[in-house]
Amino acid sequence: MQPFRRTLRSPLQDHDPQPGAGGFAPHVAPKEGAPAKGLQQHPSALNNDALAPLLSILPGLRLMVGLVIAMVVIFGLYVGRNVLLPLALAALLGFLLDPAVSRLKRWGLPRLLSVVLVVMVAVGGVGAGALYVGSQATVLSAELPTYQNTIRQKLRNLKDYFKGPSVFDGAFKVFNTVETEIALPESGKPKPARAQKVEIQEPAAKPLQKAMDVFAKVGEPIATAGIVFLFVILILLDRSDLQDRLLRLMGRNMHMATDALGEAATRIGQYLRMQLFVNLSYGIPMWLGLWVIGVPGAALWGALAAVMRFVPYIGPMISAVFPLTLAFAVDPGWDLFLWTLALILVLELISNNIIEPWLYGSSTGLSTLSIILAATFWTALWGPVGLILSTPLTVCLLVLGRYIPALGFFEILLGSESVFDPPQKLFQRLLGGNVDEAVDVATRRIDEELPAKPTQQDTARALTRFYDGVAIPALKLAAHNYVNQSTAEHRLRLSVGTAELVEELRDHYPPAKPMQTGAPGTEEGKAGQQADAAPLILCVGLRWDIDVQAAAMAAHALQLYGLPAAHDAEALPVFPRDTDLNAWAGLRAVCICSFHPHPQTKLRQLCKRIRQRWPELGIVVALWNTETQVLDPEAIRSIQADYGVRTIDELALRIQVESGNEQLVQQAVKPEIPADEAKRLKALSKSGVLHAAHLEHYREAAIQACNAFQVPWAYVAWVDKDWVYMPGAVFDSADNQLAQSGMARADALASFVIADGAPLVIEDTQRNPRFARNPHVDSLGVRFYAAAPLRYRRGAVLGALCILDRVPREMSADDLKVLESMAEDLMKSLEDSHGTPASLPVSDPARGKAS
Incomplete structure (x- = not known):
């Protein structure tokens, strides 16, 4: 090893310029009741000693106050469920329908007309589905009497089977003998008189009373549906105003409130859309499978299965009872029943283990245990409708816990992410x-x-x-x-x-x-x-x-x-x-x-x-x-x-x-050459990212990066075999020539992103020997560099989105995630657009001028 370079300094000072900066011995406080030598005890110290007993009970008081507030909130939710339930259902439907309203509004329709059209389509779809299901149920109910003989015969066979000898007959016989002996009266005592049953019959209800009872049972759901319908329209019409009021209600920290509300809307909307896709991916195969097997009313049971999966845990079991019962009643044998049971089990396994994890991903951010506990809590509080609303409501609590420090325990208890990094x-x-x-x-x-x-x-x-x-x-x-x-x-x-x-x-x-x-x-x-x-x-x-x-x-x-x-x-x-x-x-x-x-x-x-x-x-x-x-x-x-x-x-x-x-x-x-370099270069050529039509995209991405991270330089780097292109780079005026021409791959910092396939952060280039002698780093005075990989299809890294600064900086993990997200958005925008092949407006000294 070559000798390290030594730098002489002035004579050594025996003390640190900052008092106590270099001391390693911990500070030892004086014993209680003994003031420091040479110092008089400050009056505020006496006050602190007097307040010490009160300060010690503050954590317990805070816990007690929190429990009281929680009890009051839960009691209010239970008492006000008749008002809160329609409002919660309307908010849920508003999350589901608002994307369609926003899309129509972007197409040029007024918001009122967009709301009317979306609500009419939704109500029409639900009504048409209800009419179809009702007609199928009517046809099926007319056919059910023809299956009575089959049902009766199967029940008789099952009864005879259970009456036959079994391994438990001896145990049952002993148990019955013991029970009879205990029930026998003692000898010499008279038997008690046998009690006579008395049946009290109420007088027959009058027609008016019957009509009132029917109206009471039917009127309440109709009234609730009407209130939900009205709330949905109002929410869709005044979405922006309601959002502003919620932001104002959440406090003066506009950044926190905006992030919290945006995350809640994103998670709930994504959850509802994914739930709809999961239900359709279960209901349609159920319909087709039952139709192939030969179970009557296959379309009805497929629709019921899709709808009932909105009810967590209980819904799939309820929807499976009807086709199984009908298969039991239709076929004199057991083949139809077993095929139906196998179909339901296969669809459940595929849906629970493949489709739901693939579509849901981390859309809710809730742990499995928290989802079960939330379903139990909201069902006990609001009944079956609370079970449907349990996941969206719990997502809201999770988001509040993430952004409001006082409610941080919600994120710890409900979140799926690890509480420890x-x-x-x-x-x-x-x-x-x-x-x-x-x-x-x-x-x-x-x-x-x-x-x-x-x-x-x-x-x-x-x-x-x-x-x-x-x-x-x-x-x-x-x-x-x-x-x-x-x-x-x-x-x-x-x-x-x-x-x-x-x-x-x-x-x-x-x-x-x-x-x-x-x-x-x-x-x-x-x-x-x-x-x-x-x-x-x-x-x-x-x-x-x-x-x-x-x-x-x-x-x-x-x-x-x-x-x-x-x-x-x-x-x-x-x-x-x-x-x-x-x-x-x-x-x-x-x-x-x-x-x-x-x-x-x-x-x-x-x-x-x-x-x-x-x-x-x-x-x-x-x-x-x-x-x-x-x-x-x-x-x-x-x-x-x-x-x-x-x-x-x-x-x-x-x-x-x-x-x-x-x-x-x-x-x-020297950066390494990736093992799949030939495939990467082929993907670079095929991707079309070197087309001049994308130049404006690169310029916008660089400007956004400069503004977001407050840096003077940013650029998109595409790493070719021997050259790195930097189209649309944002540089100081003195560095425009470098931005236009690019640089050799051996000198480009982005080459290390290609080699590692991962983000790169250099807090200070002068401390990093890999870049301290780089000619471009020296000429530009770069001290800070960060880059996120630009990935093409199948994960091939074609380049990097880079930011630079003249001063050393630290980059947090959250900021690095933002840079990676910007790189992903850029690649998505490039894949969605189709430019025509053309040369980039840069020059490569090794290849001559580009047109």
Whole structure:
């Protein structure tokens, strides 16, 4: 390995510029009742002590108030069900019909006329379906008497069958004998007189009374239907006004209210549409299957099956009773009944296990248990109609819990998503001592990213992504409470568990054989040939146990890349002496890992001692839990270190680039060619994305990206065999030439998106050796880069949607999802449009000018 470049600094200062910034000892508060020495107790402290008993009961009061509010709301829902039920049904139908109204309005019809047409079509369809079903039921009822003999004969056969001898006859006989003996009266006592039954008959109801009873039974559903019909029309007519009122009611945070209302509408509308498709995919095959089998009224039972599936759980069972009963009554044998039963079972299996998961996906976001509990709750509250409305109403509660902090427990209790993200889940398993579950979490995560036949490089990248994305963030969670909240037992579990986790991962993913570091024939090359005997890169922890475990992870990742690395199982001494550092003879670089938020003072003292003992030793500091400015090159040089990294990926790239091994250098800085490159290039040519007709799409996408992420540059990159096209790029005026001409594939950052097939985020290009020497990055002054892949059919990555900035930035997971969503929308718009073949208005120096 070539010597790391050293930068001399001014004489070392013995104190940190920020008071307490580099201290590692926790602050010890004075004992209760003992004021700090030399200080007088502030009067507000006395007030806080007096309020302490009241503050301690606040959580209990808050819980009690919440329970009282919940009871009042539930009581109000039950008492006001006669008013709330029609309103809820109308809102549900409004979600279902509003897309059709909006479509007609976009076609130029007034909203009133659109509402009238949609409602008339809906009512007409329901009425026609009811008339058809009624006519089928009338025909079927006229034919039922002809099946009486068959039914009677089958029942007799079943009765004779159950009367025959069975294995339980002896048990029944003994039970009957015991029951008779218990019921016999005692000898010598007179038998009680036999009671006579008296039947009370009410006088026959008068015709007027009968008419009133019938009207009471029929009138209530008719009145409810009329109210629902009126509410549906009003909701469709005043949709915008109602939406504004709901937004105003939800508070002054317009962003939160808009997102909540939009998500609720999207989820409920998608759920209803998917439910309709699922029901039709069940009812139509039911109709055709019963017709082929020969069950009378097949169309009636198919329609009933489709409608009853709107009622969760109970509806399918009720709809299956009628065709089974009719098949039992029609056929003297059992063939028709068994074929009907087999048809229903097959359709249920296909619908429940294939169609519903495929169509629903994550449309509701509810867990299976929450759907069952919601169905039980709303049925008990509002009856059968509550069962139909249970899922949409529960979706509304889920969305409210997602956007209103006070109702966040709804998202935890009802949502289908995991309540812990992967780092939190791993941290909890390690904290609880469940090492086996932690290993399962890790291996499952790593194996998901590995291809079918992974190479050593694939394994190294997948494990590095796990360490950077899950393991290191889990240790950061531990670092936040390492002193204040963690007990000795917690720290012991975490330390032992993390060590066992790393050891298990080393067994699952063994290190590669170290490559020779240094150029062949040089002193570095000769030293690299002895890599098996003595490692050249040592990873050490600065102070805490979690620092040591992070060093073990870093060493494992470096070994997977073929680098001769090892780690020290103990943290560095607070003030290392030369005798402590003598064991580092022969090392080329040392990586110091730290989770402390302010390690500058300690690192400055440590690096000074290392420089005095080993002046040519390369020093890399891995600061997992500090602010971005601490990793600035000037700040790193001020503590006499060579480089600062924030991820294991940056560390591996830095060591590879500085190794002096050309193979390792090319492996780090040169993007790989995908295994399916020929198919990808064929898809690029076939897709038509290089047509000039799409230029405006690319320009709009770049402008939207600039506005959404507040960056000065954005562009769409299409990666060809040797060239990257950048049509419609939004650049500063001085960079228009680059935007018009594109660049060679070897220099394009988008080439790494093609190689990995995944989003790419570079928070600071100067810290990443892969891009620090890129000529375009240097000329443009790019410090931040993020890109989302543009996927064609069957997942082929043709290019990337890229954003750039002149200053380092951090990108959250939610922002990255937005960028990926924009890339997906762009590809959908390109696939929906059909441009004519033409050359792009860019020039390729290797191919000449394009027209």
